[in-house]
Amino acid sequence: MSLTKLSVSYKCVNSIGNSLNLEEMMEEFLRTFIKETGAISxxxxxxxxxxxxxxxxSLGKxxxxxxxxxxxxxxxxxxxxxxxxxxxKLLAYKVKKGCLIFLYSCENDFDFITSILESxxxxxxxxxxxxxxxxxxKEQIEEATKENLEKERQLFEQLKMSQMGELIGNIAHQWRQPLNIISTATSGMQIKKELDILTDEDFKEYTKSILENSSYLSGTIDEFRDYIKDSNKEKEIIVQDRLKMATEMLRSSFSLESINIIEEFVEEEKLHFKLVLGDLLQVLITIFNNAKEALVEKDDLEYKWIKYSLRKTDYTIKITIEDNAGGVNEKIKDKIFNPYFTTKHQARGTGIGLxxxxxxxxxxxxxxxxxKNTEFGAKFYIELPLNVNYII
Structure with a gap:
């Protein structure tokens, strides 16, 4: 092999395989081969x-x-x-899964060029x-990713529907007392009116009671509407309001299981945060329910509680939710946020909530x-960055 052919072969060999992107790899090879063999294109x-x-x-003319x-x-x-x-002259050369096509001036040494291509x-x-x-x-990964995202979307919808079903039952329980009060006030007014003993003071007390309880009922509807509202638009919320909303929506169902929700500490200063409506509420409900399910399994525990707190630090808004259910097994603690991981019976848990x-x-x-595990049980920490969305 002549020194010229050896030099050209060496340069062309070194131009092949420097990228796993087909277009980039072939462009580099064509650029080198055109330059070294005098091709027009x-x-x-x-x-x-x-x-x-x-x-x-494609390069050149x-x-x-x-x-x-x-x-x-x-x-x-x-x-x-x-x-x-x-x-x-046109030179077309077949390679596996494709072909190379070059244009040359007729005076080129085509035996030399084809021998280089052969090598x-x-x-x-x-x-x-x-x-x-x-x-x-890459195509398979993209397709698998799309399928997984669709599965996750469906599971998230199932999770939300499951939570909605539980909340509807909880709201129905919450409504019993105010509806009874409204019914009692209305019938009380009617009876006193018929007996002609309804005083102005009685009327004011009855109407006040009806209005207060009607307002409460309206508020629970607003809370539920905000939770189920499907919106991708961000909205500024007050974190204290979201925390209160979550505890109020869950309190009745928790009391049925003899679980006490205890406010440990809540910052007085209103803490603002911008997020998609319903996101934080969904997280809070998930963690509270996770604690509830752990406590329900503790039949021998006399006093069951879930404590929550909300504090502002130098850089974060910190929410904690702690229970006295004994904590998370250290062997699985690092896995509880993994997709499809659940400690519950398969029929009761999807592993998608956390x-x-x-x-x-x-x-x-x-x-x-x-x-983290405490002396009483599991303590979840939510930290939101002040420097991103917090409004001072």
Missing amino acids: GSFFVNRSLDLCEEVA KNLFNIESIKKRLEDETLILEEVDENI LKNKIEINIDSCLNVENL YSAYGIIVNKLDGKLYV
């Missing part, structure tokens, strides 16, 4: 299927050759060398295969969500 076409031949990379005709001829030949006009063929084909395999792998909560706090709100 060069193109690479890949056979995506039996019917589809796609141009991946464009020529209106018929690629379908060339592809057809290369089914029976490895090399095509023909005149385009009296000054230019490079194996490496070109191996690297084309590698690039196409990477493309296929995973969803983690995604909202960490990925959407740029905060932190973690759990």
